[in-house]
Amino acid sequence: MTLALDLPLRGTRLIEASAGTGKTFTIALLYVRLILGQGRGADAVLPPLDPPDILVTTFTEAASLELRERIRQRLVEAALAFREPLETESAADDALLLALRDRYPEADWPACARRLELAADWMDDATISTIHGWAQRMLREHAFDSGQLFHRELVKDLRDLQLEAVTDYWRTRVYPLDESHAAEMVNAFGGPAKLAKQLKKLLDRPDALPVFKGTPLTEGSLTDALQAITDRKADMEKAETRARATWQRDPAGIEQALQALRPGMNASVFRNKADDAEFERYLQTLRAWGQGDLPLTEATFVQKLARDRLKLNKGYECPPLALFDDLQVWHDHQAHWEAAREALPPRGLADARQWVAERMASTLEANAQMGFDNMISDLADALEGPSGDALAARIREQFPLAMIDEFQDIDPAQYRIFKRIYDLSADDADQALILIGDPKQAIYGFRGGDIHTYLAARAATAGRHHSLDRNFRSSVEAVEAVTQLFAHAEARHPQRAFRLGDALPFETVSAAGRRERLQLGEEPAAGIIGWILEPEDDRGVINFETYRDAAAAHCANRIAHWLNAAEAGEAGFEQPDDNPLEPLKASDIAILVRDRAEADSIRQALSDRGLSSVYLSDRESVFATPEARDLMAWLQAMANPESVSRVRSAMASASLAQSLNTLDNLQQDELAWEAAQARFVDYRQRWQRHGVLPALRALMHDHEVPAALLARPNGERRLTNLLHLAEWAQQASDSLDGEHALVRVLSEHIDDPAGDEQILRLESDANLIQVVTVFKSKGLEYPVVALPFVCSYRSTDLSKGGGLFHAGDQPMLELAPKNTLAEESVEAADSERLSEELRLLYVALTRARYATFLGIAPIVKGTKKTSTLHESALGYLLGGGEAIPDAPTLRRLWQAHADQCPAITVAPGESEWTTHQPTEPPHSLRTALTPKPPAYLSWWIASYSALKQLGTGAPDTVAAEIRGEEHEALEAASSPLIDQRPAAGTLHDFPRGPEPGTFLHGVLEAAASIGFNQALADPGFQRRMVQRCERRGWGEHSDALQAGLQAWLTTPLAPDNSGLVLGQLTRYRAEPDFWFTTHQTPTPAIDRLVRTAIHPDAPRPTLGYQTLNGLMKGFIDLLVEHAGRYWIIDWKSNWLGPDDAAYSTDALRQAMLEKRHDLQLAVYLLALHRHLRQTLPDYDYERHVGGAQLVFLRGIQAPSRGVAAIQPSKAFIEALDNAFAGAAEAIS
Incomplete structure (x- = not known):
């Protein structure tokens, strides 16, 4: 019988399911068996289970939803099969369900059917989910045993938290260092942002052991590394001092010796030595160094005099000068110093990794949060903690059986969970763990999936392995062609097909076959067709860029030809029983690529030939x-x-x-x-x-x-x-x-x-040629597949360290640069790279139902002269790692496979340009006619900002206006004063910029909201403002804020000495907004009015030309009524200088005019004038309006009190009113 019916459901079982062998079908039938129980009475292994009792996990949400529906459907079909045969015409054809039914007495069939129906209805409560989702649920449901909170917020993106933790590390570990050590850290990492990027790979693989040149790195290595740099630097300085002393003892003798040695000096090192002037410059360098005017690190000529570096022509010997020996000692110490500096980045990364990981974990715990990885690591740690045995027992009781789908993609932490809950070595009747996967498709190393973890589980379950060995997806030819390539490598190459020896054998599968056949001409297509691209030069190789362009062009030509032929009825799928040919469609074709660069190349080639395509990637954001x-x-x-x-x-x-x-x-x-x-x-x-x-x-x-x-x-x-x-x-x-x-x-x-x-998918995408990454294609199938770039591969990149490889079962992360690595480390990393490339190729070659087309060429990458095809997965299958130097060798190897297997053929890799010519061009719609809008005058909403700057609109909020002004103030702060350090603990030292400006405005707004007098008297209010300050990271400025708040609320602000003090006010309104109409007002007229009335003859920027027609909008920081008069107050947090002297009356006037705040205050006074005219009985401007003033908050303790005020005449306000009403008149 089949595995789905006969698999023992006890203990731990490993099912290896090759591509297309019905893995999901098997899982669904196993689920049916579990619902029914195994036989009756003494034959039962596990009692009948309900859907909530069976754990099924997979790796994506989409896969879990699909699996749930497939199982539900199978339960319904099984229930029908257990009904009377006359009622189950559709189910009666399913031999497996009928065989399962026959294992039960006929009298029990109705009860079995009822149980299956109930299970199908219960599937919404079935535990079928991702491993992450299930782990999160276990932490929540078993909070006491796991030591977790009942609820933790999921943070999907931890990048901000990671950067915050790295910044804390930098502050904690780097700031306290002495100047030289801190400089070395900055040289190695730049700063927290760059360090965070370098740490990402280490934080993503917490199981990997960081090593430097093969030696494990431990916490605390950073201190030793920095001290080593200091010590080696001291050795260099001592050696240089000794060498300089040697020169100073006999400078003339040394120069004489060098002159004598001059003819023998190698010209490639000592350029232009024969030129007396040039050689004199060499000697001047030596003298400058010997006299202490030039450090040895900058004296290149002197460095070349070290005995081992002194290059002489043949026949000359280095004289026994002590200076040469002393400089050699310095050179040796320099090499040690450089080696110590080279070791700093890896040791720093190892140190930071531990610190940052712990800080992130503690922050997440303190905030009741978790990341995706915490779901797994927290459950794994809980299972290995003090209450681990009890937790494992409770979960095992809750789920006596678990099925882990896609087990080849498991990572070490996930494996720890299941190994702890279910005994992998046991064959007990009271528990079962079924692991289902295909190690040949373990391609998600970049996500943490670890083939070595799978191999460990495979070894732990020895003797309980099972396999699905019949392919139901592909045609016989497609299966035979793939089998030929991998079986040949399995038998011929010492490391077998997947370079893992006996740990991962390639096992052949048979083909159930398909009744249809792909017809692309007179003969049916083979299973795999190799397009061999011929080199254009005499070397017999083709560089990678040319290969990609040529392969893309040929692939696009062939697809255009097929689709043209399909429209002529000459290409498609040959149907059984003499049914008509089903034409090939664009959507039947998938082109598999490695990355976006390859996708762009083939899509451009398709587009050039009139073919549309869609790009699908598993990581296509x-x-x-x-x-x-x-x-x-x-x-x-x-x-x-x-x-x-x-x-x-x-x-x-x-x-x-x-x-x-x-x-x-x-x-x-x-x-x-x-x-x-x-x-x-x-x-x-x-x-x-x-x-x-x-x-x-x-x-x-x-x-x-x-x-x-x-x-x-x-x-x-x-x-x-x-x-x-x-x-x-x-x-x-x-x-x-x-x-x-x-x-x-x-x-x-x-x-x-x-x-x-x-990326969101479109309905029309389904009708296009699919350009898909191999990673995305896993688990999918396509009628026709093209791999135009099958010879491409990703070289092992250790240029910046970070190469991952394994020493036994332990993953190692090598942090040394490639040029300093031991050969064994490079080979180990490259071997694992090629092993994964082979698994990636297996996935790609098993996607097609009928035929796969490969673009093959003797490619060469980089600056190499001979073909590097043997470094690719296909090259390994063909040659076992031996070089494939040229096109004839490649053709011979491929032809050998074609000779042994008719399902593999050879085809030319060149073709004529072919454009797709659809018989029915796509329909197009005419452009809709639209009525022409009537002409109208430009109407818009302006603001003070719009007046002073051409092209600036009205800010919509007070905060937006503040931010705009603070941006300008920050940009303006470019005077020499900017370099002067303000006194600490003063408002002059308070942070500058939009955010601090908004903050200071917010403090005054908060004071106004509770009452200025209340704010002055309430210590709680002042404490809250200090806390706000500290939350923004400005805690060191809290004392200055408190002193400033006290001054703002108690200092008289009115220019007429009328005693306008904020803390004594009873009638005011904070942040009122205003709107008033404007009618065809030219800005030059307004500018002339303001210039004439406010500080006449003082220079200021000219307004750009605009016509104001619509509304004028603005926000007033504070509107005050004091002693029967109304005042406008506008806060300015601009930084004018490092002390109170920068806030003199003249300086304030200059700042006001430079930024055209005179215009701002005039507009605000006009708004107040229009408002009071409409609302105040017997209103009189001169009696009721006091004026408008800017209060520069940082200058509150200056003699000027930071106040710049204007009190324009009634005539000016009325003229301005007329100007905005459309009747501009100048005033004298």
């Missing part, structure tokens, strides 16, 4: 697409529309699809450029007011992005990516503060897109 980079350019321009470079980058982005003429016109036509910039100003306003999604949709609409993209190849895909990214941006911005925060987060996702938002 939408952030890895060109559209993500275009979105970045758009957002940067929206966030900073005043930046010419930002707006230019956005306009030139590929997704905006602007013509070259349009872009050139923006360079030449100033008005066109101003219009483009104004659009981005509008987008920023939309972003601030309504959100980033409306702003992006407006941009796409204004520039007709959808129409432009849809008119191009793959336009639907590109447009979908943009819409997907726009929606992501809107969701992300909900939890972020400000435009620049969103730009920063998007940049981080683009830099490291792994695990982020996957």
Whole structure:
């Protein structure tokens, strides 16, 4: 009988399921058996189980959902089979279900059917999930035994936490170091951000042992490494001092000896030695060094005089000068010093890894959070902890049987869990663990999957191995061709087919076969067809770049030819019983590639021939697409529309699809450029007011992005990516503060897109040629498969360290650079690389139902002169690791397989350009007619910012206005004063920039909200403000903040000495906003009015020309009524200098005019004037309006009190009012 019916469901069993052998089918039938129980009475091994009692795990959410539905379907089919045969016409044909039914007495069939039906209805509660999901559930359900909280928040992205932990490490471990050691750490790592990137590989593989040149690195190595550098440096200095003393004892004699040795000096080392002037310069270098004016590290000529480095021509001997020996000693110490510095990065990484991992774990625990990896590691640690035995027993009681699907992708921590719960060496009747996988398809090493873990489990279950040995996916020819290639390598090569010897044998499978056959001409296609590409030069090899271009072109030509033939009825699938040929479709073809570079090459070749395709990758994040980079350019321009470079980058982005003429016109036509910039100003306003999604949709609409993209190849895909990214941006911005925060987060996702938002699939994708990574194709099948770049491979990259290999079962992570590695380490890492390449090739070759086409060539990579094909997986299968030097050798090896197996054939690797010519061109729709909008005057919402800067719109919030002003203030702080250090503990030393500015405004806003007098008297309020300060990392400035708050609330602020003190006010309003109408107001008229009335004749920037028509909008920090008069107060946190002297009355006036705050205050006074005129009985400007003032918060203790005020006349306010009403008049 079959394995699914006969497998003993007791103890631990390992099922090896080769590609296409019905693994999911077997799991589903085993599940049916478990629901029914094994036989009756004494024959039963496990009692009948319910769905919640059976644990089934796999590796992805999609796979678990699919498996759940397949099992549910099988339960329903089995229930039908146990009903009366007349009612089960569809199920009666399933021989396996009928055989299972026959093992039960007929009288029990109704009860069995009922149990199966109940189980099918119960599948929503079945424990079928990913290992991570199940582990999280176990931690929650067994919180007491596992020592975990009942609820922990899942943090999907730990990059920010990791950077925070690395920054803490840097602060804790590097800051306390002395200057020389700290400099070495900066030289080795740059800073926390770069260190975090270098640490990623070590943190991703916590099971791997970091080693340096084969020697394990331990915690504490960093201190020793830094001390070694210091010691070697001291040795160098001592040796240099000794050598200099030797020179000083006899400088003339040494120069005389060098002159005598001059003819024998090697000219390649001592260039231009025969030139007297040049040689004199050599001697001057020697004298400068000997006199202490030049360090030896900069005296290249002197370094060359070390005895072992002194290169002489044949026939000359080095004289016995003591200086040469002393310099040799220095050179030897220098080599030791360089070796010590070389050892610092690996030792630093090992030290940081332990510290950072512990800090991240403690932070997550303190915040009741966990990452994905914590689900596994925490459960594994709990099972090995003090309560581990009890926890394992409870889980085993809860799940007496577990089936682990895709077991070849298990990682060491996951294996620890199952090994601890279920005894792998036992064959007990009260528990069962079924491990199901195919080690030949273990290709996810980059995710932590470890073939060595699988091999350990294979050894632990010796004697209880089973296999599925019949392929139901592929044709006989396809199965025979794959078998020929791997069976030949298994029999001929010493390390067997997969380079793991007896630990991983290749076992042949038989083919159930398919009734259809692929017809691509007069004869049916073979199982594997080799396209052999011929070299164009005399070396008999082809470089990799040429290979990729040629293979892509030939593959695209052949596909176009097949599809043309299919439309003519000459290519397709031959049906049994003389049924008509089913034409080959584009969607029947899959092209398997390794990465995006290969995908781009073949997709371009297909597009050039009129063929559309879709790219599918298991790691294809939408952030890895060109559209993500275009979105970045758009957002940067929206966030900073005043930046010419930002707006230019956005306009030139590929997704905006602007013509070259349009872009050139923006360079030449100033008005066109101003219009483009104004659009981005509008987008920023939309972003601030309504959100980033409306702003992006407006941009796409204004520039007709959808129409432009849809008119191009793959336009639907590109447009979908943009819409997907726009929606992501809107969701992300909900939890972020400000435009620049969103730009920063998007940049981080683009830099490291792994695990982020996957590309959305389109319904039309299913009708296109599929370009798929081999990793994504695992578990899938396609009628026809092409591997145009099958000879490509990824070389072992140890240039920066980080090579992973195993010493026995222990994974080792070598951190030494490649050029310093021991040969054994390089060979071990490269051997494991080739083993995984072979498994990757096996996955690729077993995807096709009918035929696989391979692009084969004697490729050469890098600067090598001979073919490197033997370093690839296919090259190993053909030659066993021996070199395949040229095309004739390659052809001979491939032909040998074709001679032994008719399912393998040879075909030319060159073809004529072929364009796809569909018989029915795609339908196109006419552009919809739209009515022309009526002409209207430009109407917009302006602000003070719009007046002082051409192209700047109205900020939507107070915070946005503050941030804009603080950005300007920070940029303006470029005077020589910037380098002067303010006194610590003062407001002058408080951090500068948009965020601190917003913070200081927020403190005053909070004080206003509870009452200034209450804030002055309430220690609790001041303590809360200090806590706010400390949370932002500014704790050292908390005393200055407290002193500043006290001064702000108690200092008289009015210029007329009327006693306006915040802490004594009773009538005020914080942050009122205003709107008033404007009518065709030219900005030069406003500028003339303000210049004439406020500090006349004082220089200030001129306003750019605009016409204000619509609304004027703004925010007032504080509106005060004091002594019957109204005052406007605007806080400024600008940094003008390092002490109170920088806040003199003249300096404040200059700062106000430079930034056109005179204009700001005038507009605010006009808003107040219009408001009071409408709301205050018997209003009189001169009697009721006191004025407007800027309060520079950092200058509050200066003699000026930081106050810059204006008190313009009534005539000015009325003239300004008329100007905004459309009747501008100058005043004298």
